[in-house]
Every structure is written in C-alpha cells, then in structure tokens.
Amino acid sequence: MGNILFLLGILFVIGPKSVMKCVLRGGNRRLKGTIALLGGVVIVFFRYSVIGVILEAYGAFVLFGDFAPQAIRFLRRIPIAGQVLSLPFISMIVDKIAGPRQPV
Numbered sequence: 001m002g003n004i005l006f007l008l009g010i011l012f013v014i015g016p017k018s019v020m021k022c023v024l025r026g027g028n029r030r031l032k033g034t035i036a037l038l039g040g041v042v043i044v045f046f047r048y049s050v051i052g053v054i055l056e057a058y059g060a061f062v063l064f065g066d067f068a069p070q071a072i073r074f075l076r077r078i079p080i081a082g083q084v085l086s087l088p089f090i091s092m093i094v095d096k097i098a099g100p101r102q103p104v
Contacts, residue, residue, distance in 0.1 A: 003041045003056070022063070033062030072098035 011019055022030070037059030044052030072094055075081040085094050 003044060007041070029062060033059045035059070037063060069098040 036055050040052045040054070040056030040059055043055060072085070076085055085091060
C-alpha cells in the first residue's frame with residue numbers, strides 16, 4: 001500500500017509531465033533506475049519483500065541520487081539534523097557526498 005501511495009504522491013505533487021521528463025531525461029541510467037524502482041514494487045506485491053525493497057532502494061538511489069548533495073546541504077541547516085550530520089564518522093561520509101560544510 002505504501003508503494004502505491006508513494007508513486008501516486010510523486011505523480012500528484014509534480015505532475016505527469018514532470019514525472020515523464022524526470023524519468024526519460026537521463027538516458028539509460030534513468031531508465032535503469034525506473035525499471036528497478038517499478039520492478040521492486042512488483043516484486044514486493046509477489047511477497048518477496050526483502051528483494052523488492054532492495055531493488056526499490058537501488059532504483060530510488062539511481063533516480064534521485066543527483067539530488068543528494070542539495071538535500072544534505074538543506075539538512076545541515078536544520079538544528080537537530082545538522083548536529084547529527086556533524087558527528088565525526090557521519091560527517092566524513094556526508095562530506096564525500098555533498099562536499100565540506102561551508103560557513104554561514
């Protein structure tokens with residue numbers, strides 16, 4: 001049920017044209033991500049939930065991975081999330097994804 005609501009939510013929030021542009025814009029990489037995401041949803045429906053969720057996560061990462069640096073920069077400005085992202089081990093990983101934290 002959550003998978004269906006997630007997909008419908010994306011469709012309703014950004015609209016069908018934007019969804020199609022996002023999916024078709026990046027060539028083979030985006031197509032692989034779309035197939036993995038939708039394939040994971042189908043596999044979950046056939047009760048292979050662990051495999052389906054892993055496939056969905058891969059698809060979501062491929063489709064939306066380009067937005068990770070912007071999302072991390074936004075999260076760094078939120079009080080509690082920013083403190084968590086500043087912890088020593090976590091900050092090393094986050095800095096590799098989004099670049100070092102810039103002073104405000």
